[in-house]
Amino acid sequence: MAGKVKWVTDIEKSVLINNFEKRGWIQVSENEDWNFYWMSVQTIRNVFSVETGYRLSDDQIVNHFPNHYELTRKDLMVKNIKRYRKELEKEGSPLAEKDENGKYLYLDFVPVTFMLPADYNLFVEEFRKNPSSTWIMKPCGKAQGKGIFLINKLSQIKKWSRDSKTSTFVSQSSKEAYVISLYINNPLLIGGKKFDLRLYVLVSTYRPLRCYMYKLGFCRFCTVKYTPSTSELDNMFVHLTNVAIQKHGDDYNHIHGGKWTVSNLRLYLESTRGKEVTNKLFDEIHWIIVQSLKAVAPVMNNDKHCFECYGYDIIIDDKLKPWLIEVNASPSLTSSTANDRILKYNLINDTLNIAVPNGEIPDCKWNKSPPKEALGNYEILYDEEVAQSELPDRDLRSRSGQPIGFKGNRARDTGKSGPLTWK
Numbered sequence: 001m002a003g004k005v006k007w008v009t010d011i012e013k014s015v016l017i018n019n020f021e022k023r024g025w026i027q028v029s030e031n032e033d034w035n036f037y038w039m040s041v042q043t044i045r046n047v048f049s050v051e052t053g054y055r056l057s058d059d060q061i062v063n064h065f066p067n068h069y070e071l072t073r074k075d076l077m078v079k080n081i082k083r084y085r086k087e088l089e090k091e092g093s094p095l096a097e098k099d100e101n102g103k104y105l106y107l108d109f110v111p112v113t114f115m116l117p118a119d120y121n122l123f124v125e126e127f128r129k130n131p132s133s134t135w136i137m138k139p140c141g142k143a144q145g146k147g148i149f150l151i152n153k154l155s156q157i158k159k160w161s162r163d164s165k166t167s168t169f170v171s172q173s174s175k176e177a178y179v180i181s182l183y184i185n186n187p188l189l190i191g192g193k194k195f196d197l198r199l200y201v202l203v204s205t206y207r208p209l210r211c212y213m214y215k216l217g218f219c220r221f222c223t224v225k226y227t228p229s230t231s232e233l234d235n236m237f238v239h240l241t242n243v244a245i246q247k248h249g250d251d252y253n254h255i256h257g258g259k260w261t262v263s264n265l266r267l268y269l270e271s272t273r274g275k276e277v278t279n280k281l282f283d284e285i286h287w288i289i290v291q292s293l294k295a296v297a298p299v300m301n302n303d304k305h306c307f308e309c310y311g312y313d314i315i316i317d318d319k320l321k322p323w324l325i326e327v328n329a330s331p332s333l334t335s336s337t338a339n340d341r342i343l344k345y346n347l348i349n350d351t352l353n354i355a356v357p358n359g360e361i362p363d364c365k366w367n368k369s370p371p372k373e374a375l376g377n378y379e380i381l382y383d384e385e386v387a388q389s390e391l392p393d394r395d396l397r398s399r400s401g402q403p404i405g406f407k408g409n410r411a412r413d414t415g416k417s418g419p420l421t422w423k
Contacts, residue, residue, distance in 0.1 A: 084295035208384035350376030
C-alpha cells in the first residue's frame with residue numbers, strides 16, 4: 001500500500017484541515033518532506049522566487065501557479081485581456097469582430113479600465129467624452145473591498161496628481177498603483193438591491209487549458225437598496241457586495257449572509273425573464289471565464305506541480321449582460337453562515353478529488369484528466385485537447401451563436417450549424 005499524503009498549510013481554516021484529516025493524511029511542518037501544501041499567495045511567492053525558491057519533486061503539489069497574479073491582479077488581468085484581443089484582431093479572428101462604433105462584439109466583457117498613475121491622460125480623455133459617468137477606483141493589490149471608492153468628478157482624483165496643470169502623478173514607487181474602471185451603474189437589481197456572482201473555477205493546467213466550473217456558486221447582495229444617485233457614492237453598503245464590508249451593515253442577515261445560490265438566481269431569472277435568455281446569460285458567463293483564461297494562458301508559468309481554484313466575480317447589468325469584475329487567487333475560506341461552511345467544505349473536497357486523485361501521493365507526471373465520476377460538483381468548462389481533437393477544422397459556436405474560436409485557428413464556416421454547446 002502506498003504511503004499517506006503528508007500535508008502542510010499556512011491557512012488555518014477548518015474547511016481545509018477537516019478535509020485533510022478525513023482522508024487520513026498526515027500533517028507535517030514545511031521543513032519536513034511534504035506532498036501537498038495549501039498555501040497563501042505570499043508563501044507561493046517564496047517557493048518560486050529566484051532567491052528563496054526551491055525545486056519541487058514529482059510527488060509535491062501546491063495550490064497556486066507561480067505567476068497567478070497575471071490573472072488575479074486587477075491591472076494585469078486587464079492588460080492581458082487587452083493584449084489577447086489585439087492578437088486575435090491581428091489574426092483576423094471572428095472573435096475580435098467590432099461593431100460600427102469600434103466596440104468588440106464578443107470580447108467586450110471587462111468594463112473600460114485604466115491604470116493610474118500610468119494612464120491618467122488617457123483616462124481624462126475618456127472621462128471628458130462622458131462627464132456624467134461614474135468611475136470606481138481600486139488599489140491593484142488589495143482584496144475584500146479595501147481602498148475602493150467611487151468618483152464622478154475629475155477633481156476627486158486630482159489629489160493623486162502632484163500638479164493639476166501638468167496632470168502628472170508622483171512617481172509610481174511612492175504611490176500605490178490603482179485601476180480606475182467605468183462603474184456599471186445599471187446593475188440588475190433583485191428586490192431593489194445590487195448583487196454580484198461569486199463563481200469558483202478550477203484550473204488543472206493552462207497548456208493545454210483544462211478548467212472546471214463549480215456548480216454551487218452564489219450571489220452576494222448589498223444590504224441597502226441600490227440608487228445611482230451621486231449623493232450615495234460614498235455609501236459602500238449600496239455599491240460593494242463584499243461580505244467583508246456588508247457584514248458591518250445594520251441590515252446584514254447572519255442566517256443567510258445576504259447570499260443566494262446560483263441555482264436560485266437561475267430559477268428567479270427563468271421565471272421573470274424566461275428560460276432562453278437565462279441560458280444565454282449563463283453561456284456568456286462561461287464564455288467570458290474561458291476567454292479570460294485563454295488570455296493569460298500564454299504568459300502563465302504552467303508548472304506541473306500546480307493547480308488553482310479561482311474566485312470569479314461577475315456583475316450582471318439590467319440588459320442581462322455579464323461583466324467580469326475581477327478574479328481572486330485566494331477566495332475566502334471563512335464561513336459566514338452554516339450553509340457557507342458546507343459549501344466551502346464541499347468545494348475543497350471536490351477540488352482535492354481532482355487535484356489529488358484517489359487521495360494518493362501525487363504524481364506530477366499524470367495527465368491531469370480525472371474520470372467524470374471524480375468531479376463531484378465540478379463540471380468540465382473547457383478542455384483544449386478535447387476541443388481541438390473534436391473540431392480541428394472549425395471554430396465552435398456557443399448556444400447564443402457567438403463564435404468561440406481557438407487561438408491561431410481562423411474560423412471556417414462549413415455551412416453546418418455548430419454543436420449545441422461549446423464545452
